[in-house]
Amino acid sequence: MTEVPPHLLERSRLARQRMTGEGGDAPAGDGAAASAAATPAVASSAPAVKAPVEIIEAPPVIPSPMVVAAEARPKIPFWVVPVLIFLPIWGLMYAGTLERPPATGGLAFEGPIVYAANCAGCHGGGGGGGSGRALNGGAVVETFPDALGQIWWVANGSPASGVPYGNPNRLDGQRTSLSFNGNPMAGWAGSLSAEELVSAVYYERIEHGGQNADELEWMVEWVESAEFPEAFEGEYELPASEAEAIELLRLWTEEFNHEEEVAAG
């Protein structure tokens, strides 16, 4: 019989001790070693001694109420993240839209566009004149101290040849029709909307005539009012006589505190 190395004996002793709960005595000396060597046979022949392996089921984990609450709480959905990031930017953009547009918005915006498209060809981009009269350097306001007179002129065009129009006290004498280069200017009532026409007049008076926009605020209010389309929209026609046309326009604009000083003598 070969000698069993002591470390194997020790291992088997420990194994037995685990299975049976006994035999804890450490082998001391050869005698003990010999008896220990025989022991495995004894152990294997008596499996009944083996302690039944108790299977302990893990108790169900009862999560703490705090964990339950945390998990039940609605989480931030994924799509909300970009929304949250964009929110301050959107806030700034929205704040920007809260400002009221300038009161002169419509006419001030439309005027230069209408003028460039319809009038600049004859009157020059800066109102310096060409095949149409010069309007700049205050000339147009000198001819028509009242914007209503200019509205009539642009809508009606040149009256019959030689008919005086505009300011009778003009420094270099009252204007007469077809006196510039012998050509008439055709009326614009048929081709411009009333608002476009008024916007061109508004632009010429401020840009070329040098009039203060504050004095023409009534035009802006008039065009933006409900009365404007009623009175002056669609197939409009002003009387061919300047005086009559001004009278009618004055009626239409009365409510807008149209108080321009008319230099009619």
Ligand code: HEC
């Ligand atoms: C085809 C050329 C032509 C175009 C385009 C034209 N005009 Fe004229 N305009 C004239 C001529 C010519 C006169 C002078 C008419 C006359 O002596 O009877 C004139 C005169 C005027 C006058 C009078 C100026 C003064 O001091 O007597 C005004 C105001 C005026 N035009 C405004 C306009 C406006 C506003 C437009 C655009 C909507 C316009 N014109 C487009 C040719 C033109």
